[in-house]
Amino acid sequence: MTAAVTPTGAEPGVVDINRYDAEHRRWQAEAVAKVRADMRRSSDTHLLRVPVPAVPGVDLYLKDESTHPTGSLKHRLARSLFLHSLCSGWIRPDRPVIEASSGSTAVSEAYFARLIGVPFIAVMARSTSREKVRLIEFHGGRCHFVDNANEVYDVAARLARETGGHYMDQFTFAERATDWRGNNNIAESIFHQLAEEPHPEPAWIVATAGTGGTSATLARYIRYTGRATGICVADPDNSAFFPGWRDDDAGVTTEICSRIEGIGRQRVEPSFVAPAIDRMIHVPDAAAIAAIQVLEELIGRKAGASTGTGLWAAFHIMSEMARDGRQGSVVGLLCDPGDRYIDKYYSTDWLASQGIDIEPWRARLRTFLETGSL
Numbered sequence: 001m002t003a004a005v006t007p008t009g010a011e012p013g014v015v016d017i018n019r020y021d022a023e024h025r026r027w028q029a030e031a032v033a034k035v036r037a038d039m040r041r042s043s044d045t046h047l048l049r050v051p052v053p054a055v056p057g058v059d060l061y062l063k064d065e066s067t068h069p070t071g072s073l074k075h076r077l078a079r080s081l082f083l084h085s086l087c088s089g090w091i092r093p094d095r096p097v098i099e100a101s102s103g104s105t106a107v108s109e110a111y112f113a114r115l116i117g118v119p120f121i122a123v124m125a126r127s128t129s130r131e132k133v134r135l136i137e138f139h140g141g142r143c144h145f146v147d148n149a150n151e152v153y154d155v156a157a158r159l160a161r162e163t164g165g166h167y168m169d170q171f172t173f174a175e176r177a178t179d180w181r182g183n184n185n186i187a188e189s190i191f192h193q194l195a196e197e198p199h200p201e202p203a204w205i206v207a208t209a210g211t212g213g214t215s216a217t218l219a220r221y222i223r224y225t226g227r228a229t230g231i232c233v234a235d236p237d238n239s240a241f242f243p244g245w246r247d248d249d250a251g252v253t254t255e256i257c258s259r260i261e262g263i264g265r266q267r268v269e270p271s272f273v274a275p276a277i278d279r280m281i282h283v284p285d286a287a288a289i290a291a292i293q294v295l296e297e298l299i300g301r302k303a304g305a306s307t308g309t310g311l312w313a314a315f316h317i318m319s320e321m322a323r324d325g326r327q328g329s330v331v332g333l334l335c336d337p338g339d340r341y342i343d344k345y346y347s348t349d350w351l352a353s354q355g356i357d358i359e360p361w362r363a364r365l366r367t368f369l370e371t372g373s374l
Helices: 024-043 074-086 104-116 131-136 149-163 170-177 186-192 213-224 241-246 286-299 305-323 349-351 358-371
Strands: 003-005 016-018 047-050 056-066 095-099 120-125 143-146 205-210 229-235 279-282 328-334
Touching: 003 186, 016 149, 016 279, 024 056, 024 074, 024 104, 047 186, 047 286, 056 186, 056 229, 074 104, 074 170, 095 149, 095 170, 104 131, 120 131, 131 213, 143 149, 149 186, 170 213, 186 205, 186 213, 186 328, 205 213, 205 305, 213 358, 229 241, 229 305, 279 305, 305 328, 305 358
Parallel strands: 056 328, 095 120, 120 143, 205 229, 205 328, 229 279
Antiparallel strands: 003 016, 047 056
């Protein structure tokens, strides 16, 4: 409610505009409390040690983000985005939250939207995996499909204008919504869990980039706490992040979208903090998909191809460390479970339709696991 009041006795020309809304403030407080309660109910995710006997003295860990309530790394991001938007006054009761997403963020945001009782609409490419669409709808969200992945930004913004809702815009706000100094972020958790390991300060942490928010959080926390750990971002085919970082050009775009859901974008997203990144490795899609098949052999679990993209880069770094006679640890991310992609990365028909041959890359990985050289 807005009231314009000139108090009795005030000097002429003074206008007091009061928009304080006690009822809305109560709703905001209740919504924030629900999101914070969800955080308290959620235990931390595991840090898995992955056996690679061919590289003695170099330990590999994967931060298993697939165990969040919504099954992916994006649960942390969605929680932070909702808290950021609620505390900024952007989310209103009975008005939809709208997001441009390649799937996993939308699954998590649908969960939090239902938790606080607001509608949710995910704008996504028609090629998004059927399982992610099912999960969004399971959590009460609605999917709005576009034919070209580059249309998601404009369509999401338009729907927000038309409905009076809030466009969450993860690609802009991911790096600023998360408290990178600590407060239960992924970086703080990793270092806490490594504290009693043989190499508690890893040589490298390998992330991938969809928004760039996770790599920004990791890099900032490392600098804030005075550590020497390097941050490497692994990037798939058809992504603008790698050439943009390589050429120091945030205006780089690509013609087609990434085939690896959740990472790689056709433009350099605003949340990608390029100066904070120490190293980038371009990983072909075939190598990433071969890596998740090998990972299943190592730990008995399927993972998405974003995990495989980072895992190939981690293997590359481990091979380099072994060649140079260095010991230490490398940390990667298990971003989400592979059951979301049975019809894609684990399907021989889909691989054939995309012209992807993973066998040469599987052969290289077998050599690495036997010799320590990739």
